[in-house]
Amino acid sequence: MQKNVWRLLGVVGLAVLASGAGRAGVLERVAAGGALVVAHRESSIPFSYLDGKKEAVGYAVDLCLKLAEAVRKKTGAKNMPVEFLQVTPANRIAMVETGKADLECGSTTNNAERRQKVAFTIPHFITGARMLVRAESRVDRIEDLYGKRLVSTKGTTPLKAADQANRERLLHITILEAPDHAKAVEMVEKGEADAFVMDDVLLYGLAANRAKPEALKVVGKFLTTEPLAIMLPKNDPEFKKLIDEEMRRLIVSKEIQPIYDKWFLKPIPPNDKALNLPVSYLLKDFWKYPSDFVPF
Secondary structure: OHHHHHHHHHHHHHHHHHOOOOOOOHHHHHHOOOOEEEEEOOEEOOOEEEOOOOOEEOHHHHHHHHHHHHHHHHHOOOOOOEEEEEOOOOOHHHHHHOOOOOEEOOOOEOOOOHHHOEEEOOOOEEEOEEEEEEOOOOOOOHHHHOOOEEEEEOOOHHHHHHHHHHHHOOOOOEEEEEOOHHHHHHHHHOOOOOEEEEEHHHHHHHHHOOOOHHHEEEEOOOOOOEEEOOEEEOOOHHHHHHHHHHHHHHHHOOOHHHHHHHHHOOOEOOOOEOOOOOOOHHHHHHHHOOOOOOOO
């Protein structure tokens, strides 16, 4: 009987370790000399993307560097290295969930499904999914795509929203998946898709940095509401507390404002064009009482 009990406890212990609960916390690892691993994206303009020098830049990247500074101070690791890891929409959640990345600095929506696997800090942007089409297109609503082709990026919430709308409204749309945002825009430009559904702020950024931005336009009503936030490990309360406190400080002190202005109101690389997107009323209201809670 006693042997069976110990055998059972051993199995439970292995399960706990396999779930990630046995991993050292991020702050503990950094204090011991480890690096802070920051995940970034390739083409999520202006949040997280590669500039002309193939370096990670963007609004979310700058915020993550502020958060990294808070980690340095908290742990006393003055020489803490920050390692950048490029991720895709398809693997970004897994990279954080499995401990390969400590912060995912991109344009990821905080929703209930994802919170089963990872945690999120206070949103840094609130947007919604709309459509990018060619300038001459007569598509203005998703209903106008009846029998046509709609592309979105694999592993994103707009892709799920488009698929749901297609089924519920019997639109007979052919839903296509692209590996990344840049490829989806290219498919619209080449006529391989009639529209690209994605967060509208990303669509404006992507279009502005194409060779012929005037050949594209953003149309339609919001299909979704997307609170974008930095992703972090789910079972590391000490690390999350520090990240939440620093995000709240950046917002309440308004230190976040010049960072926002840098990426949304001023010319940005690689083509030195401005998006001219001031802080929305939704985001202003949310930042009055900054919280990691979102009702989705």
